[in-house]
Amino acid sequence: MRQHYDDRIVALSARLVTPFIQLFALYVVFHGHYSPGGGFQGGAMLAASFLLIRLSIGTAAAQSQFRRSWGTPVSSIGSLVFLGTGLIVMFFGFNFLDYAGLPFGLPESELRNAGILAIELGVAVAVAATLTAIYDDLVGELMGPLAGGLDEATEVAEADQVEGPEWDAEPGDG
Amino acid sequence: MRHLTLVVLVAFAGLLLYGIGHVPERGDLESPPNAAESAVGSPNAATYYIENAYIDAETPNMVTVTLGDYRGFDTLGETVVVFTAGMACALVLRRSRR
Numbered sequence: 001m002r003q004h005y006d007d008r009i010v011a012l013s014a015r016l017v018t019p020f021i022q023l024f025a026l027y028v029v030f031h032g033h034y035s036p037g038g039g040f041q042g043g044a045m046l047a048a049s050f051l052l053i054r055l056s057i058g059t060a061a062a063q064s065q066f067r068r069s070w071g072t073p074v075s076s077i078g079s080l081v082f083l084g085t086g087l088i089v090m091f092f093g094f095n096f097l098d099y100a101g102l103p104f105g106l107p108e109s110e111l112r113n114a115g116i117l118a119i120e121l122g123v124a125v126a127v128a129a130t131l132t133a134i135y136d137d138l139v140g141e142l143m144g145p146l147a148g149g150l151d152e153a154t155e156v157a158e159a160d161q162v163e164g165p166e167w168d169a170e171p172g173d174g
Numbered sequence: 175m176r177h178l179t180l181v182v183l184v185a186f187a188g189l190l191l192y193g194i195g196h197v198p199e200r201g202d203l204e205s206p207p208n209a210a211e212s213a214v215g216s217p218n219a220a221t222y223y224i225e226n227a228y229i230d231a232e233t234p235n236m237v238t239v240t241l242g243d244y245r246g247f248d249t250l251g252e253t254v255v256v257f258t259a260g261m262a263c264a265l266v267l268r269r270s271r272r
Contacts, residue, residue: 032238
């Protein structure tokens, strides 16, 4: 799996589909109160949108979407959002994960609604970041275009411009 | 050997079909998982979830209420399992930059 094939059709299709996958993932997370879905499912779909870009245009170019170094910290943040929601209510004299103790000043049932949403968001963030981090760890080094860093890519692009073919010139020249 | 495999498979399929015939109807209140009281007379938690999920959390999806609120500690454990899997992959596979 060392080689990367630069295919414009695959890259364009992946870029076209990715925003819709992400939008549907957010819908699954936020609509989990009313329909099947929730944090785990939405987080897995969010991770799928990240992995689609990584598979199609290469892990190096995908760094501008979700950096490899973000995986571990963001998954920690997701887990801590869940744990923190459970711990906050303990400061107000309630049991661990009893959302009725959240300090928002709403009726008890609406507080539980908000607490469930908070933990679902934490789960979604943790799952999406963890799955992406596992893929990045399995792949190892960066591949594809921009694998040598942005500077090298700029050099390559400038060299291409100097020695580019005729059809690369500005329109209206011929 | 091949005939033996076939015999075992057919016997197992027969066993499964026999078991399916005895599965209670969906929503049968007399079946043990749905009954308000278990066989030994203790109250069943599922009945409380079904009756009070919307009252407690104003959430129509009672599965979400069960996973997120009533059994929130279990879901926290699931999240920690996923997080631990990511950490284990990082420990085994990730190479230091030096």
